[in-house]
Amino acid sequence: MAGTLPHAVFVETDIDGRGTATAFAGELPGCAATEADPAAAVAAVPARVTAFVAWLRSHGELLVEPVGNWYEVERASAHRSEGTTRRATFSLDELPPSAAERETWLHWAELAREDLAEALDDDPQGAVEAAWLAEQDLALAMDLGADGSLPDGLTGLDRLYAARDRLMDAFGTEPDAGVRRALRLAIADDLRLLDRLQGR
Numbered sequence: 296m297a298g299t300l301p302h303a304v305f306v307e308t309d310i311d312g313r314g315t316a317t318a319f320a321g322e323l324p325g326c327a328a329t330e331a332d333p334a335a336a337v338a339a340v341p342a343r344v345t346a347f348v349a350w351l352r353s354h355g356e357l358l359v360e361p362v363g364n365w366y367e368v369e370r371a372s373a374h375r376s377e378g379t380t381r382r383a384t385f386s387l388d389e390l391p392p393s394a395a396e397r398e399t400w401l402h403w404a405e406l407a408r409e410d411l412a413e414a415l416d417d418d419p420q421g422a423v424e425a426a427w428l429a430e431q432d433l434a435l436a437m438d439l440g441a442d443g444s445l446p447d448g449l450t451g452l453d454r455l456y457a458a459r460d461r462l463m464d465a466f467g468t469e470p471d472a473g474v475r476r477a478l479r480l481a482i483a484d485d486l487r488l489l490d491r492l493q494g495r
Contacts, residue, residue, distance in 0.1 A: 300363030304340050306333050306370040307383040317483065320344050321368075321387050322361055324400050324475060325407065325482025333370065340365045350486070354406050382431070382480055391471030392478075400478045401466055407485035408459050414492040415452060421492050422451045428484060429458035435477040441465035 303321035310317055310329070318336035320326040326347040328339035348360040371383035392400065415421045432455075437443035441464065445457050462481060466474060 388476035
């Protein structure tokens with residue numbers, strides 16, 4: 296359609312070993328649609344962008360929804376070895392965020408974790424599903440050059456919260472390399488689990 300703006304979508308495939316794909320809206324770190332296959336994930340991005348912007352507005356964030364068509368520009372697969380998953384990296388992830396972007400996206404990450412924590416507090420069984428989030432936060436912290444270990448004995452929600460604290464500390468002290476990727480994944484995966492817990 297004439298006059299519409301193109302918006303980049305980055306697709307991560309096989310995130311769970313069953314072919315599931317996540318399509319990330321490049322302009323909105325953390326805005327992602329997860330579906331059974333890449334084509335479905337890309338097709339779901341426009342609706343997900345609308346929902347993501349509405350979620351931010353519900354928290355008082357002033358954000359204009361991007362208008363135009365969303366196109367897949369890059370695809371990469373998650374990698375699994377020895378029981379661990381290494382999430383995909385895209386060319387966009389190499390761009391260091393500006394100071395304003397970094398501050399904004401860190402705030403989005405805090406909002407996502409706060410909303411998820413509230414949902415988990417209301418659904419203790421969800422803590423079992425959230426265990427992988429703690430491991431991912433620790434892996435992302437290590438990617439940023441921080442210590443990825445936690446004190447012994449932490450389990451469930453305590454481990455989840457401590458792992459996010461470790462990741463947030465890494466954002467404050469480490470160089471810009473990898474920050475965009477880590478924030479993109481932290482926000483998107485929190486919101487994906489939040490949607491599951493809320494039945495969306």
